[in-house]
Amino acid sequence: MNIRPSFNDSLPLTLALDAAKEVTEQIQDHCLSENVRVTAHTPAALSRFSRLPAASQKIVLSRLTDFLRACESARAQGIPFRESRRIIRFGLSQLRLNLGAGAIEQFSEDDVVEVYSADFIQLYRNFRFLEICSYSILDLYSHPWDELYRRPAKITEQIVRGIRQCIEQPSEHPAIVDVPGHFLEEIFSEERRQFFVQQGPFYSLLDEDGAVAGFLGTLKAEIVGAKNHPERQEFNVSPLSH
Numbered sequence: 001m002n003i004r005p006s007f008n009d010s011l012p013l014t015l016a017l018d019a020a021k022e023v024t025e026q027i028q029d030h031c032l033s034e035n036v037r038v039t040a041h042t043p044a045a046l047s048r049f050s051r052l053p054a055a056s057q058k059i060v061l062s063r064l065t066d067f068l069r070a071c072e073s074a075r076a077q078g079i080p081f082r083e084s085r086r087i088i089r090f091g092l093s094q095l096r097l098n099l100g101a102g103a104i105e106q107f108s109e110d111d112v113v114e115v116y117s118a119d120f121i122q123l124y125r126n127f128r129f130l131e132i133c134s135y136s137i138l139d140l141y142s143h144p145w146d147e148l149y150r151r152p153a154k155i156t157e158q159i160v161r162g163i164r165q166c167i168e169q170p171s172e173h174p175a176i177v178d179v180p181g182h183f184l185e186e187i188f189s190e191e192r193r194q195f196f197v198q199q200g201p202f203y204s205l206l207d208e209d210g211a212v213a214g215f216l217g218t219l220k221a222e223i224v225g226a227k228n229h230p231e232r233q234e235f236n237v238s239p240l241s242h
Contacts, residue, residue, distance in 0.1 A: 013050060016057045020049055023064045024137045030071040034081035036127045041138040042190065049142050060141050063123060067141075070094040070124065081127040084109050091115065091124040097205045097213055100172030111200060112221050117214045118167050120144045132223055134191040151184045151197070159199060166204040166215040174201030184221070194225040 024040035031038045041049075049057065070091055071081075079086050085104050092099055092115070107113055112132070115124040121144055133140070135148060162177035177199055184195045200218030207213040 016054075016061065017046060017050060019061050020046065020057075020064070020138055023061065023068050027064070027068050027071055027137055030068075030075060031081065031127070031130065033075070034127070036081050036130055038130050039134075039136040041136045044190075045136045045138040045142070049138055052142060056142075059121075060138075063121070064137070064141050066095070067124065082109075084111065084113060084126045084128060088113050088115075088124075088126050092205070092216075095123060096208050098207070099203055099205060099216060100174070103172075103174065103203055103216075106201075107218060110220065111218045113216065113218050115205065115214060115216050116145065118212060120146065123214065132193070132195065132221055134186060134189045134193045134226070139189070148187060149184055150187055152182055155179050155182045155199075162202045163215055163217070166202045167212055170204035170206060170212045172204075174203050176201050183224070191226045193223055195221040196224045197221045 021041060028038050028040035049060065052060065073094060074081065074087060074090055077090075079090055081087055085107055088107065089104050095115070097115070110128065111126070112129045113126040114122055114129060116122055122140055130137075139148070158179050159177050162175040165175045179199050181196060181198045184197045186193050198220045200220070202218075203216040204212060205214045205216055
C-alpha cells in the first residue's frame with residue numbers, strides 16, 4: 001500500500017498513526033535499498049506521536065511525506081544516498097531552499113549535515129546522520145532538537161547564538177561557532193547513544209522569496225558510548241534550548 005494522505009484537515013488518530021507507520025516504513029525501505037540502516041518507528045515513538053496535538057501531527061506527516069518524496073526522486077534519478085554533497089544539493093532543491101554559493105563544496109563526505117526549519121525541526125539530513133543516530137525516523141520528525149539531544153550548557157549557548165545569527169542576520173557567509181570538541185547525548189532513544197562532536201559552521205537557508213526559512217549545520221561525530229556500554233561517559237550536560 002502506498003499512502004499519500006492529504007493533510008488539509010486533521011486526520012483521526014487511527015488514520016494519523018497508520019499514515020505515520022506507512023510513510024516511515026517506506027522511507028526505511030528506500031534507505032535499506034541503499035544500505036543505510038534506519039528504524040522507521042517503535043511502539044514508544046508511535047505512542048509519543050499519538051500524544052501530539054492534531055495540528056502537530058499534521059505538520060509531522062507533511063514533513064515526513066516531503067522526505068519520502070525526496071528519497072523516491074533521488075533513487076529515480078540515480079543519486080546514491082551516501083554521496084553526501086549530491087544528496088544535500090538535491091534535498092535542498094526539493095525543499096526549495098537556497099544555500100550560499102559554494103557552501104556545499106566545503107562539506108566533506110564524513111560530515112553530518114542537517115537542515116532545520118527556523119523552529120528547530122529537522123527537515124532533511126544526509127545519510128551519515130541516519131547511520132549514527134539511533135532515534136527512529138518518526139521520533140526525529142516529531143520532536144524539536146532540544147527534546148532529542150543534550151550537551152554542556154555553555155556549548156549550547158554558543159551554538160544557539162550562531163544559529164540565531166543565521167536566522168536573524170542571514171548571509172551567504174557561514175556563522176562560525178568557536179567551540180571545543182564535546183559530548184552530545186541522545187535524551188530518550190532506546191540506545192541513548194553518546195557522541196564526541198566537533199561542530200562545523202552554520203548556514204542561513206532562504207526560501208524562493210528570499211525570506212529566512214531555516215538553517216543548515218555541519219559537524220563531525222563519532223559514537224563513543226551507549227546505554228549500559230562499559231565505557232559510557234558521564235558528563236554534566238543540559239538539554240539544548242532556544
